[in-house]
Amino acid sequence: MSSPLARLPAEIVTTDPDVLESHARDNAPLCAHGTAAALLRPTSTAQVAAVLELASRHAIPVVPQGARSGLAGAANAVDGCWLLSLERMNAVLEVDPVDRIAVVQPGVLNARLSRAVAERGMFYPPDPSSWEFSTLGGNVATNAGGLCCVKYGVTADFVRGLEVVLADGRVLRTGRRTAKGVAGYDLTRLFCGSEGTLGVITEITLALRPAAREPLTAIAFFPGTAAACATVTACMASGVVPSMLELMDRPSMDIVRGYRDLGFPPDAGAMLIVQSDSGPPASADLARFAEIAQSHGGETVVADDPSESRLLLEARRSVGPATELLGAYLSDDVCVPLGRLVDLVDGVEKIAAEHSVLITCTGHAGDGNMHPTVVFDPRDATQVHRAERAFDAVMELGLALGGTITGEHGIGLLKAAWLEKELGPVSLAVHRDMKALFDPAGILNPGKVVRSRAARP
Amino acid sequence: MSSPLARLPAEIVTTDPDVLESHARDNAPLCAHGTAAALLRPTSTAQVAAVLELASRHAIPVVPQGARSGLAGAANAVDGCWLLSLERMNAVLEVDPVDRIAVVQPGVLNARLSRAVAERGMFYPPDPSSWEFSTLGGNVATNAGGLCCVKYGVTADFVRGLEVVLADGRVLRTGRRTAKGVAGYDLTRLFCGSEGTLGVITEITLALRPAAREPLTAIAFFPGTAAACATVTACMASGVVPSMLELMDRPSMDIVRGYRDLGFPPDAGAMLIVQSDSGPPASADLARFAEIAQSHGGETVVADDPSESRLLLEARRSVGPATELLGAYLSDDVCVPLGRLVDLVDGVEKIAAEHSVLITCTGHAGDGNMHPTVVFDPRDATQVHRAERAFDAVMELGLALGGTITGEHGIGLLKAAWLEKELGPVSLAVHRDMKALFDPAGILNPGKVVRSRAARP
Numbered sequence: 001m002s003s004p005l006a007r008l009p010a011e012i013v014t015t016d017p018d019v020l021e022s023h024a025r026d027n028a029p030l031c032a033h034g035t036a037a038a039l040l041r042p043t044s045t046a047q048v049a050a051v052l053e054l055a056s057r058h059a060i061p062v063v064p065q066g067a068r069s070g071l072a073g074a075a076n077a078v079d080g081c082w083l084l085s086l087e088r089m090n091a092v093l094e095v096d097p098v099d100r101i102a103v104v105q106p107g108v109l110n111a112r113l114s115r116a117v118a119e120r121g122m123f124y125p126p127d128p129s130s131w132e133f134s135t136l137g138g139n140v141a142t143n144a145g146g147l148c149c150v151k152y153g154v155t156a157d158f159v160r161g162l163e164v165v166l167a168d169g170r171v172l173r174t175g176r177r178t179a180k181g182v183a184g185y186d187l188t189r190l191f192c193g194s195e196g197t198l199g200v201i202t203e204i205t206l207a208l209r210p211a212a213r214e215p216l217t218a219i220a221f222f223p224g225t226a227a228a229c230a231t232v233t234a235c236m237a238s239g240v241v242p243s244m245l246e247l248m249d250r251p252s253m254d255i256v257r258g259y260r261d262l263g264f265p266p267d268a269g270a271m272l273i274v275q276s277d278s279g280p281p282a283s284a285d286l287a288r289f290a291e292i293a294q295s296h297g298g299e300t301v302v303a304d305d306p307s308e309s310r311l312l313l314e315a316r317r318s319v320g321p322a323t324e325l326l327g328a329y330l331s332d333d334v335c336v337p338l339g340r341l342v343d344l345v346d347g348v349e350k351i352a353a354e355h356s357v358l359i360t361c362t363g364h365a366g367d368g369n370m371h372p373t374v375v376f377d378p379r380d381a382t383q384v385h386r387a388e389r390a391f392d393a394v395m396e397l398g399l400a401l402g403g404t405i406t407g408e409h410g411i412g413l414l415k416a417a418w419l420e421k422e423l424g425p426v427s428l429a430v431h432r433d434m435k436a437l438f439d440p441a442g443i444l445n446p447g448k449v450v451r452s453r454a455a456r457p
Numbered sequence: 458m459s460s461p462l463a464r465l466p467a468e469i470v471t472t473d474p475d476v477l478e479s480h481a482r483d484n485a486p487l488c489a490h491g492t493a494a495a496l497l498r499p500t501s502t503a504q505v506a507a508v509l510e511l512a513s514r515h516a517i518p519v520v521p522q523g524a525r526s527g528l529a530g531a532a533n534a535v536d537g538c539w540l541l542s543l544e545r546m547n548a549v550l551e552v553d554p555v556d557r558i559a560v561v562q563p564g565v566l567n568a569r570l571s572r573a574v575a576e577r578g579m580f581y582p583p584d585p586s587s588w589e590f591s592t593l594g595g596n597v598a599t600n601a602g603g604l605c606c607v608k609y610g611v612t613a614d615f616v617r618g619l620e621v622v623l624a625d626g627r628v629l630r631t632g633r634r635t636a637k638g639v640a641g642y643d644l645t646r647l648f649c650g651s652e653g654t655l656g657v658i659t660e661i662t663l664a665l666r667p668a669a670r671e672p673l674t675a676i677a678f679f680p681g682t683a684a685a686c687a688t689v690t691a692c693m694a695s696g697v698v699p700s701m702l703e704l705m706d707r708p709s710m711d712i713v714r715g716y717r718d719l720g721f722p723p724d725a726g727a728m729l730i731v732q733s734d735s736g737p738p739a740s741a742d743l744a745r746f747a748e749i750a751q752s753h754g755g756e757t758v759v760a761d762d763p764s765e766s767r768l769l770l771e772a773r774r775s776v777g778p779a780t781e782l783l784g785a786y787l788s789d790d791v792c793v794p795l796g797r798l799v800d801l802v803d804g805v806e807k808i809a810a811e812h813s814v815l816i817t818c819t820g821h822a823g824d825g826n827m828h829p830t831v832v833f834d835p836r837d838a839t840q841v842h843r844a845e846r847a848f849d850a851v852m853e854l855g856l857a858l859g860g861t862i863t864g865e866h867g868i869g870l871l872k873a874a875w876l877e878k879e880l881g882p883v884s885l886a887v888h889r890d891m892k893a894l895f896d897p898a899g900i901l902n903p904g905k906v907v908r909s910r911a912a913r914p
Contacts, residue, residue: 098690098796121694143639154637157614172883178792179824180611181861182600182650183868183879184888184906189646193639210696233555237578239667335635339555367636404638411640422640426629431641437894449641 004058005038005082012047012088014039023065023085024077029330029378030388031073031413036063039083045163045171045202048084052200052443053169055082061446064196066106066138069130071331072412074142074195074448084200086137092116093203100208101160101177106137106201113206122208125152128408129320137201143193145408150366151243151277152209154408156192163203164191167439177205190434195410196445198438215243215275217309218286218302220293221268225249225349227296228270229342232365234292235274236338240285244275245366246316249345251352252360253315259322262315265299270345272298272365273316275309319362326358328378330391334398335369335407347397348372355390357383369407392418411449419449461515462495469504469545471496480522480542481534486787486835487845488530488870493520496540502620502628502659505541509657509900510626512539518903521653523563523595526587528788529869531599531652531905541657543594549573550660557665558617558634563594563658570663579665582609585865586777594658600650602865607823608700608734609666611865613649620660621648624896634662647891652867653902655895672700672732674766675743675759677750678725682706682806684753685727686799689822691749692731693795697742701732702823703773706802708809709817716779719772722756727802729755729822730773732766776819783815785835787848791855792826792864804854805829812847814840826864849875868906876906 005013014020015038025033037060042048055062061081068075077083090107097120104113110131114124127146128134134144143156161175175181175188191198222228228247235245248256250269257264264271272293276285283302290300303309323329336344345361348370352359363370372394376387395405395418405418420428428450435442435450442452462470471477472495482490494517499505512519518538525532534540547564554577561570567588571581584603585591591601600613618632632638632645648655679685685704692702705713707726714721721728729750733742740759747757760766780786793801802818805827809816820827829851833844852862852875862875877885885907892907899909 096794096796097694099794100694101794143643145637145639149637154639156643166883166887170883170886172887173881174884176792176861177794177859178826178861178864179795180602180606180792180821180826180864182602182611182865183861183863183872183876184884185651185655185891186600186613186643186646186649187884187887187891189643192643194642198642210694212696236557237554237667239669335633335637337553337556337558337634338636339553364637369635369637403635404633404640406640407635407637408639415640419640424630426623426627427631427641427644429627430623430629430644433894434642434644437890 004054004060007054008040008051009047012041012043023068023083026068026070026073026075028071028073028412028414029328031076033076034079034081036077036081036083039085041085041088043088045165048165048200048202049169049171051082051084052165052167055443056168056441059441060443062443063445064141064200066135067133069134070138070142070412071409072414074410074412074445076413078446086135089202095120097122099177102206102208104136104204104206106135106204108136110134110136110139117208118211121211123211124158124206124208126155126158136204140192140201140204141194141196142410145369147244147246147364150245150364151241156189158207159188159192159204160207161205162188162191162201164199164201166199167441167444172199175205193410195412195449197435197449198444212277213282214306215277215309216282216286216303217273217275217312218289218300219312219315220272220298220300221265222270222296222298223267224269225345226342227298228272229345231272231293231296231298232341233338235289236366238288238292240288241276241278242274242285242366243277244273246273247363247365248315248319249361251358252319252362255322255326255360256315256318259318259325262318271315273313323360323373323375326375328376330374330387332372332391332394333406333409334372334394334403335367336398336401336403338368340401340403341365341368343401344370344397348394351390351393351397355386355393357386357390359390367407413448416449416451461511461517464511465497465508466504469497469499480525480540483525483527483530483532485528485530485869485871486785488533490533491536491538493534493538493540496542498542498545500545502622505622505657505659506626506628508539508541509622509624512900513625513898516898517900519900520902521598521657523592524590526591527595527599527867527869529867529871531867531869531902533870535903543592546659552577554579556634559663559665561593561661561663563592563661565593567591567593567596574665575668578668580668581615581663581665583612583615593661597649597658597661598651598653599867602826604701604703604821606821607702608698613646615664616645616649616661617664618662619645619648619658621656621658623656624898624901629656632662650867652869652906654892654906655901669734670739671763672734672766673739673743673760674730674732674769675746675757676769676772677729677755677757678722679727679753679755680724681726682802683799684755685729686802688729688750688753688755689798690795692746693823695745695749697745698733698735699731699742699823700734701730703730704820704822705772705776706818708815709776709819712779712783712817713772713775716775716782719775728772730770780817780830780832783832785833787831787844789829789848789851790863790866791829791851791860792824793855793858793860795825797858797860798822798825800858801827801854805851808847808850808854812843812850814843814847816847824864870905873904873906873908
């Protein structure tokens, strides 16, 4: 054990190479990772502060980790780093049904909090697809999205305040417990989505809502993407308030067809899955959606009850497992203005053809946030190369359409070079200044999100 | 005309002392203001950039101004400053009904945009009470709240992206046009509510919603504040989604009684005014509210139609004019966790008694954000002193209840000392670092929000 590590409580330090290797990366494909010097699993804010103070003094890189379910390599080890896992800081400190807040440590799983508050008649909406196994700390650090965003917003919209350990070990409290507040700069939002590059989150105050009704579901099949996308924009402009509005293109439907028979009409070239959890008129929302879809040539099925609803949702739920079966895949996360959704979906189809790769296009259509997913054989270098080029082309298209390279998955390592392109020189300079302010020694998750000048090719 | 001013286009420069004096302050009472050297009214981002570049070079303080309707002195002149009015940058650049965004210059009045989008079937919710005469730039710079927040959130929740001129004249673009996005740090939110201390906002991309239904209104009279506050918390936990939920205490009702006869029951000691603009069941929301209010001893009136609704709203609308008639007043802006609302309202009553002053307590009860308002005679030094002490006592109480000194009005000059108390030493140090990063020469609205160490008593 190296000398700085010896100054930490032995019970939080692991240097076993097998353990380090098993914690070396998150869920992002094709992202490099290095070899960590240690895995640290503190159990208190004071221990996190001691780790960072020590790391700052000895210029040791620190990579914060939650459940390592991220999709951008933000939790990947860098050589010689300390992996700082927050998994043991997993207490739900408070759930207050009157103030409608929960105070949690970062290692609490999203599902654990969501279920705990549901049992008490409340609702924590953020639902990234990883919600069963991702941590709230990770959700905040990546500002995770999900299916609910179209109605309820993203994780950051539910974060009222944070406790953050700064690079030098000082403990910062941001935000508030109250519904509103404008005292000082919005540091809470600055840390949301900063992927462990500005500080380490050790406590989170989350806003809760009253329980929502169980949603009802409708699906609509369309001849092609144009009609589906036109239905999305018309629906979002109509006053219908969907709690979910997902699109699947033909390749997505095809891989689901190959995985299980859900009775998709053979000629359907795109589909929408919509939910509403609005008060008594959830069915009114869905009826209005069906009306709009039909006026665009859609064929609709509207669930009459929650169990039929769950059945209709299987189409969307099957995309993940169906994709898994096909081999490796690179899931993109482009978000465009709603009016350009059809250009994104059609453009992705063209990119697939140009690069001779399979790309499925599924996603949160109501937000303009799609996940074009390039499927490839990782053992075939040509396919890997093509997949990477197609992946880049999708981001290029997203930017050209006035969108962003990432709606909810984040930058990490995967998109650090692309971020520079999206930000442009002034914003990049401000990002670097911000990084230098919070992390002057460059120990916090180095190389992620904002690369130093030296790291650029 | 001094030498740096001569380098600016003559048509944007005013040095007439009368004009400068008439632009020397905003709407905050009891806030000091200095004497400006010039009033600058640029018409383009390039001109704003030229102003700031020049001001940085010559170390001239710059005080950005919108409509000067702020309540914290953030727009007050400091000696020798350039007042930088954005009023001539008042173009609505774009309203896109499909992407559901508006792009505006900062000088556009809130009411102008709100009406323009309403005519096109859309809805821009943020509704500070100044909405008829305040600018969107000022709304963003203060992160203005309003009546709608309880359902729709604050101004920042509708800001997708900004163009900001930095202290040295560089033009920064933050954020995006899309519904979601996590590319880089959330600089957009950092500028929202920063009151012109970090940069000057020159363009704003705002999210719009589909038109809401005209709201229906109900009122409930209670024997005292305990029952009213219990109704608020029960209502907010019940799943009712009010688009407005306001509380008036007995002193507020008394001053309205003195102003006009609205038929308040003589024994009522507190009242709530609630609105719902939910889909078909707005009346269901109100019926549920009435049920909850009655279970707490409330006597309720539920409007059956929009015209009766507007009539019921007169109670709340009359508080402002009734207060104006009484002389000068200091309006506070404390926000507490919902469970402490009753302690805030009762505590304010005690503070009024202790300091022998009249304090009315009206506000956005659904958010826990109240505006205890100390009424005083500005010609009577003893009354002014008492009012100031009572005003401070209200903030002290707000902090003691786990709240914040400002829910929506901001810090400006008025609460700069109190901000230091709320933030504590670590956050204050980070605020100072942030200020130094964006404004190394200290030219941007100096003395507002974050005071330099030297400025502290």
